[in-house]
Structure formats: C-alpha cells, structure tokens
Amino acid sequence: MGMLDKARDSAQSLRNKWAYRDTGSTVGTPAGKSGRSWVPNIEGVWLRRSAIILAILLIVYYPLGAWWTHKVDDNLNFEIQTEVLPGQSRAVAITADLIDREVNQNNWVANNPFFLPASILDNMPNFQKGVIAALARFSFELTDQLGRTRGSSEADSDLQSAAGLLQYPGDVWVWDPTVSLAPTATSEAQYRQAMRKLRTYNSRLAAGDATFQKRADNLLATLDRIALDIGSTSAVLDRHVLERSGFALDSQADDVFYFTKGQVYGYALILRELRRDFDALIVERELGDAWDELTLSMEQTVDLNPWVIIDGAPDSQFVPSHLSAQGFYLLRARTQLREITNILLK
Template identity: 50%
Template structure:
C-alpha cells in the first residue's frame, strides 16, 4: 500500500470519528432539550412541572401556602375599623320619641360595634381579626364604658323611687354588658359545649335598653 493510500485511510478514519462525536453531542443536546421541555430540570420549581402525583401535591401545597400568606394580611386590612367618630349619633331605630337620648346613644354604640362592624375581640385563630390589636382593644373599651354607664343608670335612674326595685330591663342590660368580650361560641379549654358569645350577649343588652327606652317614652 502506497503512502498516499495510507494517508487517505487515516483521513477517512478521522472523518468518521469526528462525525460520530458530533452525533453524540447532538443527541446529548437534543436529550437535554427534551429534558428541559419536559420540566425535569433540577430544583424545587423545576420539579413542579414534572408529571405525576408528587408534583401535583407540591403544586397544591404551594397554592395553599400562598393563600394562607395572603388571607391574613388582606383580611386584616378589610376587617380593621376603629370607628372613633366623635360626631356619632344613634340611628332612628335606636331612638324613642320622649325617651332618653343617653340610652339611645348606648344602644347605638352597641349596634355600631357589634352589628355594623365586626366584633373582633373574640375572633378564633382561623379568622384574620385574631391578629388585630387596636380594633379589639377599642371595642372592649367601648363596652367597658357602656357597662359602667349601665350600672350607674340602673342604680341612679332606673328606680321610680330611691328605695324601689331597679328596672328589670336596665338591670339585665347592665349585667349583659359586663360579659367578657373575648368569649367565642366554643372554647374546648373551658367546656366542650357551645357557649353564649360576647356579641350575642351585647345584642341582648341592646334589646333590653331599647325596651326600657320605649317604655320610658310612653311614661
């Protein structure tokens, strides 16, 4: 075999080897592209795109975590209301022609804090209001002042004569307004049975005040 034939053989051999290597590289590149396309890359977020129950569970868990992280701050922003309007006046439903305006104001404040605004002092852990601070303290301060007012009203004005029996509606309202403001309908640390919530007691107190005022207006 001549030298030129040997040189041609070496060149052909090198050409085949080079083509073989390029073929491996292209296959590897295409394999990597398909891997990326299938979402089987590394990392947590890459694993979310993989097919199967595991990735579905991860996506569901991530969605729940995002909802929880958004639920509390957005809910707190919506619920939070410190209604300290000094121009507050009771509504027509709280007034009685010829009745006491002081009693009407007390009934109106109860209605505002319990019915119009959300009572947050007894919110359980799964409600956004449980993380609030200013609003529940403000609301409990209002009720504490109204409880004192109800006691004085019963003792000083709720008797037809100084030694007579106190008006039953005022007496009941004064007692209900002293109910703790942080009592929810269920507290397993105290009892497994449902309990009267704070807002239900305050609503009952408002009903008693309105009944007294209506009777007072009639003389």
C-alpha cells in the same frame, strides 16, 4: 482466528453483559433506565405545588382579610340612629346604638377564632372592648341611679338585665374547649340582648312605664362613677409607663392605648347626650362652660392617633411616649368632671 475462537469470544461477551446488567431493568425497559413507576414522582410534584399554593393563600388571606375588616371607629360626630321620642333618654339611645354599630355593623372581632383573618388584629378588638367597658359602667349607673326613684326603690328589670349582659367577656366565641365541650353564648349574642333591653326600657320611658330621674344628685353620682372609672384607667396607664416605658417597641402598649381610646370614646358620646338629657339642670347651675371644657379634653384624648404606638420614656428627647400623652388628657378630663360634680354639690 478460527470460527471456534470467534464463537468462544461471543459467548464470553454475552456472559459479561449478563453479569453487569442493570438489575432495576425490566422487560421492555432500556438498559440503564429505572423501572420505577412515574406515578409517585407526579404525586410529589403535586404535593409541592399544593403546599406552595396553600402558603400563598394564607399569606394573602390573613393580611388582606384583616385589612378589610379593620376599623377603629372613633367618629365623634356619630349621632343617634333612631328617633328619640318625648320622654326618652338620649344617653340610653346612644348606648344602644353604639352596641349596634360595634357588634352588627362593624362586626365584633375580639372573639374571632384563629381561622378568621380578623383574629390577627390587635387595635380594633381592644378599642371595641374599651367602648363596651364604658357602656357597661354607664348601664350600672342607669340601674342604680338614673333608672329608679330612690336608692331603696326597685331596680328596673330591663336595665338590670342590660347591665349584667354587658359585663360578659368580649372574647367568648361559640365554642371554647378549654372551658367546656358544649357550645356557649357568644359575646355578640349577649351584647345584642343588652341592646334590646335598653331599647325596650327607652320605649317604656316614652309610654310612661319607666323612670329616668333628672335630679342633680342622680347626675352627680353618675359623673362621680365615671370619674372613678377614668381614674382607674389612668392608674393602668401610669403603671405601664413606670414599669415598661423606654422600650420603643412594646407589644402591650398599643393594647392599653386602644382600650383607653375606646373607653374614653364611649364616655365622650354618653356625656354629650347626658348634657342634652339634663339640659335644664345644666343651664340652671351654669355648667355649660365647664361641660364644654370637659368635652374638649375627652375629644383630644380620642383624637390621638399615631401610626405606631411608641412607649418611650416620658422625658425622652427623641422617642415619644404616647401613653403619657394620653394619660395627660385623661387626667385633665377627670379633673374637669370633678369640677362639675363640685358645682352640683352646692
């Protein structure tokens, strides 16, 4: 082959290489290698890693935070935390201390927004709302019965304020855009104010500037209202059992169970202290044994503490009905309350 042929072949080879070159190549980039920047690839890696880290944090944050916060405080030995002075009411003192414990010490969780881990809790907030429901009912009886001389006399201003404040819903946070764009009073702020009003009233009792009537008719009316409230709760239990029992996994059964548990717990402590407030009357009417039986039934209701609330049929052989068991003790306590009020009528 001559020199001319070799030169022609070399030129053809160069033309072929140019025709099939890597169009993504740039000056200084080897053939077959992409000329794209490495920065977007690094950004993608960091985005993926950040998403994984965020998911892990959420998985740890909510369960661990909820576990740390969770506390169904059903201690029946909880005692009054402050000194009760002569003339003061022990029932009023325990009411204020229960508010303080649930709102300030255990932290009120029923209104926690979604970004706090306790927002996923279910049993604790229902228990707390049940406790407050009992205290709210009793505060009405303080206003209407125990804290005034007669029905026609003026209601005590501190008791009236406390009763109104305890009616505030338990799930109100500082801001709810579905209601208003403006900030609002939180549930715990209202309950703290109610606690202060109750303690102010008790201080005035010690100073002789307020009234706490220890007559039989006042106690009878108060116990009657508590019995009615317990009866209303038993009706809720009964309706739930009739309409929804038979499904072992019932997402609403634990809500009803723990609300009832909290309500009965609140009443159990109030009734314990009312017995001490009305000790002379209870001895005079020989109510000690009946009150002991009432206390036992209330405590048995509170002591029900299954790991998982199961709403089986009442006649099920293998699947329990925890609401039916709770309702049994609740109705027993209501019957014993009626027995006490019948004795007071005589």
